[in-house]
Amino acid sequence: MKNLYFLGVMAATLLSSCSASFQVVETASxxxxxxxxxxxxxxxEVAVHYNLWDGRGNILFNIENKSNSPIYVDLDRSHLIVNGSSVDYYLEEETTTSVKSGAARGSWGTLWSDQYEVSRKAKMKKVVEVPPQSFITVGGRTIISEPLSDCGINKIKRGGIASSGTFTESDSxxxxxxxxTYSNSYDLxxxxxxxxxxxVVRVHNMTTSTFNGKTIKEKDCPGEFSKERxxxxxxxxxxxxLKMKSSSAF
Incomplete structure (x- = not known):
């Protein structure tokens, strides 16, 4: 059965070695x-691009309209379903949203980097029009809010990382x-x-140094000072x- 459990129920579990700073959850589809x-x-007609890393535990995806006609996304009938529990993307209350603009096609870097962003307060629309050859960004719903845990990953050993076993779709x-849900007509x-x-296929707990990896020096343009990342x-x-709580206890 499922050996991993949400870490919130094990808040007092101590790490006898290095404290974990980050948890990385590998997924598959x-x-x-x-x-x-x-x-x-x-x-x-459409492409759905996901960037789970940028979501930091929340869902984040682009819906791209590849066709030459508008499509209409029904957020009231679009849902994130986590372990069988469903929430829709439409929110009744007024929210602060981000409007992003950029190339809808191209490499991962083009899709996610060459954009500008404007924040505004507005009541969410139930139906959102996506013009031809463009995309919208949807997200904000939580996939996972607490780190996962089992006996295999509670203690970080030499190397600054502890990993779980591998899971399949049936025992994840x-x-x-x-x-x-979307339509080719506004009346849906x-x-x-x-x-x-x-x-989930695997879970890793790790120290900050393992999470960061090597320090890389690079220049945006010739003649500039090197930047470190x-x-x-x-x-x-x-x-x-997921960011772990900074303590000797999880």
Whole structure:
């Protein structure tokens, strides 16, 4: 059965060695593909791009309209389903949203980096129009809020990392499904559904130094001073990262 459990019920578990600073949760999917740069689901009409790493435990995805006509996403009938529990993406209350603009096609770097962002307060629309050859960003719902734990990953040994065993879709401690409803007409007369399912395959607890990896020096332009950045060897679109509580106890 599922050996991992949410760490919130084990708040008093002590680490006899180094304290974990980060947890990285590896996920997999039978229908969403990745090449290391993108985690994407494609149809002839739409593409759904996921970046679980940037979500920090929350779902974050782009819905791209690849067609030459508008599509209409029904957020009131679109849901995140975690271990069978469903929440929809539409929120009744007024929220602060981010409007992003950038290239809808291209490499992972183009999709997620070449953008500008404007925040504004507004009441969320139930139906959002996506013009041809463009995308919208949807997110904000929580996949996982507390780190996972089992006896195999509670104690970090030499090397600054402790890893769980490997899980399959049938025994994964955490599964989640993205259910997106959209239509080609504003009145939603004929609805289409995209469903993407994910599950946890492995969990790693690690120290900050292991999480950061090597220090990399690079220049944006010739003649500039070198800039340093962390390697972040676990930074992949299919990985979820959680910050652990800074204490000798989890």
């Amino acid at each position: 039978s229908d969403v593909k990745t090449d290391g740069k993108e985690y994407v689901f494609n149809t002839n 401690p955490l599964t989640f499904r993205n259910y997106i 007369a004929s609805a289409n559904v995209v469903q993407n399912e994910f599950y 962390a390697e972040l060897p676990f930074a992949k679109p299919q990985n979820i990262v």
